Amino acid sequence: LVSPRTHAAAATLPRRRRPARATSEDDHDECVIIKFVTGNAMKLREVEEILGMNGLPLPLEMIDIDLDELQESQPEKIAAAKARLAAEACGGPAIVDDTSLCLNAIGGMPGPYIKWFQQSKVELHRLLTDYDDKSAFAQSCIAFSPGPGAVPLVFSGVCNGTIVSPRGGSGFGWDAVFQPEGSAETFAEMSGEAKNAISHRSRALALLAQHLKGDRDLLVDLCLEYATDPVFLEDRVHYRET
Numbered sequence: 001l002v003s004p005r006t007h008a009a010a011a012t013l014p015r016r017r018r019p020a021r022a023t024s025e026d027d028h029d030e031c032v033i034i035k036f037v038t039g040n041a042m043k044l045r046e047v048e049e050i051l052g053m054n055g056l057p058l059p060l061e062m063i064d065i066d067l068d069e070l071q072e073s074q075p076e077k078i079a080a081a082k083a084r085l086a087a088e089a090c091g092g093p094a095i096v097d098d099t100s101l102c103l104n105a106i107g108g109m110p111g112p113y114i115k116w117f118q119q120s121k122v123e124l125h126r127l128l129t130d131y132d133d134k135s136a137f138a139q140s141c142i143a144f145s146p147g148p149g150a151v152p153l154v155f156s157g158v159c160n161g162t163i164v165s166p167r168g169g170s171g172f173g174w175d176a177v178f179q180p181e182g183s184a185e186t187f188a189e190m191s192g193e194a195k196n197a198i199s200h201r202s203r204a205l206a207l208l209a210q211h212l213k214g215d216r217d218l219l220v221d222l223c224l225e226y227a228t229d230p231v232f233l234e235d236r237v238h239y240r241e242t
């Protein structure tokens with residue numbers, strides 16, 4: 001995890017153009033809306049439900065952008081890179097989530113590569129057929145960037161459990177094969193409230209909410225310091241097909 005002191009270090013970085021300050025304090029605060037950026041509708045729904053419970057000190061708007069993702073074994077780094085892109089795309093404060101599912105018997109794989117396993121329809125429970133150890137953990141890395149060019153903060157939430165044969169509606173990715181510790185049901189068999197009470201995502205979001213609640217005025221100032229015009233992400237990806 002990146003320590004909150006990173007924000008102080010980030011504050012010494014060169015600044016881009018600052019937006020004009022509003023006159024009244026209320027207007028000044030209203031300038032700041034944090035964007036939660038994701039291309040995943042299921043994730044979006046859970047985040048809305050969870051943050052409804054935790055509350056954030058500033059308004060949050062959900063925005064559907066499928067950001068490029070760094071391919072890397074450390075989920076915190078992926079989340080931080082995604083938050084940097086998200087903040088640039090929005091021209092202001094942004095939050096992202098990067099989720100991993102780690103199977104202990106196979107050294108924590110697929111971890112952050114779970115999305116590609118899901119897309120290739122690998123049956124996760126069959127991967128563990130030859131292993132006695134069926135334990136696994138889900139990890140959500142929530143990264144917050146106060147704005148373009150800032151160093152993101154990363155909050156990690158983990159939920160331990162076991163990989164089982166699929167039970168419950170297929171719904172959200174691998175929920176049907178993940179049975180959290182202390183529960184007789186898989187995530188897919190549980191109600192949304194029951195999953196959100198113990199999930200990797202709700203644990204990470206609780207840490208984020210706790211951090212952001214710390215000093216609201218400082219947070220608003222920090223976001224305004226970094227605010228700039230949004231950029232078109234297409235312009236930032238350069239590659240050549242051979």
Ligand SMILES: O=c1[nH]c(=O)c2ncn([C@@H]3O[C@H](COP(=O)(O)OP(=O)(O)OP(=O)(O)O)[C@@H](O)[C@H]3O)c2[nH]1
Nearest residue numbers: 038039040066097098099114115118172173174175
């Ligand atoms: O059963 C599930 N229960 C969950 O709680 C959960 N959270 C994420 N996922 C899936 O795991 C991969 C993560 O990849 P991921 O974090 O990069 O997400 P994403 O690319 O879909 O969206 P985003 O990166 O635009 O936010 C993707 O296949 C997601 O569908 C979950 N599946």
Ligand SMILES: [Mg+2]
Nearest residue numbers: 067069098115
């Ligand atoms: Mg993704």
